[in-house]
Amino acid sequence: MNAPWTALKQQIQTWGKALSFDAIGIASIDLNAASARFKRFLAAGWHGQMDYLAKHGEKRFRPELLVPGTVSVICARLNYLPEPLQAMRQALGDPNRAYLSRYALGRDYHKLIKRRLLVLARKLEERIGPFGYRVFCDSAPVLEKPLAQQAGLGFYGKHTNLIAFQQGSFFFLGEIYTDLPLPPDPPLPKSYCGSCRACLEVCPTQAIVAPYQLDARRCISYLTIELHGPIPEELRPKIGNRVFGCDDCQLVCPWNRKAQLTKEPDFLPRHGLEKASLVELFAWSEAEFLAKTEGSAIRRLGYERWLRNLAVGLGNAPPSLKVLSALKARLNHPSALVREHVSWALAKHTAQLKTSATAT
Template sequence: MPASALDLVALTQSIKDWGRDLGFQQVGIAGLDLGEHEQHLERWLAAGYQGEMDYMAAHGHKRSHPEELVPGTLRVVSLRMDYLPADTLMAQRLGDPEKAYVSRYALGRDYHKLIRKRLQQLAERIQQQIGPFGYRAFVDSAPVLEKAVAEQAGLGWIGKNTLVLNRKAGSYFFLGELFVDLPLPVDPPQDREHCGRCRACLDICPTAAFVAPYVLDARRCISYLTIELKGPIPLELRPLIGNRVFGCDDCQLVCPWNRFARPTAQQDFQPRHSLDNAELASLFLWSEDEFLARTEGSPLRRAGYERWLRNLAVGLGNAPSTIPVIEALQQRREDSSALVREHVAWALERHAQASTGGAARP
């Protein structure tokens, strides 16, 4: 059916209704002009804040021009899905240095597959209604400025911690996009930010990764260090990581808007293998086969076994000098990975210094 014959207003409302039926908490329609976000990205890249994430500089202007990434695109349907499990005791786990802290988005199954499947189902419902149309679905899987798109679609504003914030839902949600060749009416963009004078996220960051409001130096961000960085974690940052072994939620934990965050109803996002209450020492003893079995379908696979052990070694180096901590580290002194051995040696040296009254722990 040609677009001129469609009731685009009614179709847009149907798309939002279907999106909610599929488990998304909000759906918005964005145009293609991402305005100053392109210049912000270029300044960020010029400063080198992307670190080893070379893909952030790839693809030319396709990241900020949806119509170049997918020719024929006229609108972007932006959707958000809450992921925060209930009662995962974030502050308590961070305050227990022998526990492993895993970012709450990574406790359950990998969100990419679930959201991509739901986006495909949404596209099929549209197709059942209007016939064939052009579309592509993306979930953090292509050069898309998804936070800018979400802001343009009215889903929230990009806060000082560089995350999308929503006045009714905080920031614990995933984003997905459906690029379409339909001239749907766009939603009013979020043209105001509501952070005000608050700088709680900037002040809480353990590694001082925010060089200014709205500007993150990824090279100091714990999420980058524990997930994206392939080599050794810089020495000066290791003590600051504490027990965070995969990602970091500190800047969300202190955000006042997250008092409105609601627990997810998605069973796939519930904690698996007790990762919301696991001991560093016990995780460090997983064999590679155990790691692969217990992280099947999990975001933790992104780090891989070697970097998982690297991260845990740092956590153990920051933990109290208990018998389980020291014994776990000693069992991997001769690990086959040079990367793991280096971080184990650092951790054991930290404990040796502490036991002899040497250099104080930062």
Template sequence: MNSDLLDSAQLAADIKTWGKALGFQSIGICDTDLSHAEPGFAAWLEQGFHGEMDYMARHGMKRMRPSELVPGTARVITARMDYFPPDSQPAATIIEDGSRAFISRYALGRDYHKVLRGRLQQLCDRIAANVGEFGYRVFTDSAPVAEVELAQKSGLGWKGKHTLLLSREAGSWFFLGEIYTDLPLPVDVPSDNHCGTCTACISACPTGAIVAPYQVDARRCISYLTIELKGSIPPDLRPMMGNRIYGCDDCQLCCPWNRFAHLSAEPDFQARHGLDNASLREMFSWDEAAFEANTTGSAIRRIGYECWLRNIAVALGNAPHTPENLAALESRAGHPSALVREHVAWALAIHRR
């Protein structure tokens, strides 16, 4: 083996060591060939399963071709970081309590985009300090990047039937990030699939969004409805949403592999502002200034105040019929936003039946 290969192998090993020192639980490396995933992605787009996420179609196959997104890319360094917040209220307890608001566990703490981008940049700085200037670009759910496919190819886990990445050692409660680079690093062995005959996630989806193994119709997914969709939530799906006001974790909560998941050691991912145990009425009473204050530095802020009220109005429509819930809805019946008024009117109609 020549010295260049030896140096590359040592650099890859060093990158994994440095990554773990920066708080990542695992680092993998793969090449840029995702041609095997292109037909499935094209079919998914063709069926319209991306809904109003027009950027998915606009970017097209660039998502599956890293060297088209960042010319010169030869390798992708993938990273995962556990996020399940310690000491948060049990998810199942919140979901079962119709008076409380369920927020996806990943969004209870600081915005993961900021945390992972910062750590990945530090990793790049460490690499540059050892090898000199090199070509790279950092991503974390922020561009047309096929994160799950790249993570699977680099050995971090496999694509589950819910389309999230699964790991035998860590379940699925983690974030993914990537470094596109021109460094000719040795690649890791792709992960095998270990879902077997299990269909727990498919059965658990409240809205039937997992329409087939490894295929999600985003238009029915509660995460899409509460975060990506900017207009009216389809009335037939509203009753199925329960008290889920930002995201949905049901497909992860039921997954047998998550018995191996780890609580996050990152202080940034601890629950903030009581978001793990707040009542629907309390959050519905926030004015826009309170919303801004309580979501500072959070991924939740991206949906905006109007969609926040929209989502909670639906949850209050699904909540127990009490004078207090009715009064909360009536307080927003004349809201300036037509979107909010529509969903409040729906919820009031449910309570007045």
């Protein structure tokens, strides 16, 4: 009875490979365990300003409510790592360079993955006829990581990211909710981290409060991308030169020693963002920002918060004439948010210079 569905599942995986996905798995729709974890995360208030995570009721935990008729989920994984880990460490280690999370250096992954999943769904439709489905990629109340874990695509790291055995954690996920009774893959156990605590220890803001528990309000990715107001002053010095997201917990993960570079040209760096300086990016006009972030995940940040983040990075950079001049040029910016962070950065440099002068 199950043989035709097993054969169809194998065909789906073959098509997925031809579409350059790194892995395809099938998940069941039982998310009870993940639902309990997620609700504890919300109850602790760790989601901060990400109010959308608390919306949609049970639809996030019950796929059949989000897409009526859903009985299985086709999960896809696609690597995005655009450069060797050593190059990332060099960028982080240079306080004058702007560090952007490597997933954001190329084109926005949402559209690329959704388009590819639609091609996969249409191939399936050509084979079996019309069926019920809907495609997602970080675009709806979907528990992507729990579904991918159930589909055997990865296990949870203590940093709460998903990790694949042979490819590490630098990958995107996408899903097709479907009414086809495809046989699910065996889920991977929760974790293979053992006694390792590298990610907890390296986190600049101690956002990983315990293994598998993340207080997003302290996470640099949250602070530089999701937070809309001022970045808390006590956390600004810890952000360093990270102006869009953070990869530290992934960089130190032993499983990423095997991380493979992406084969997707669209995920490769554009406009020299992998090596740009803080001063260079801070000088962009709004028109330049919009032009150079077109088709990029960075665009959703907006120009005002882009300058806010760069001002923090410049405040953490070594004092120099270039850095001070760049900050002073934005001291009277129309945005109060930008002015506040510029003033903080200049005050920090003033204090450093006074301390240095006193010491000599």
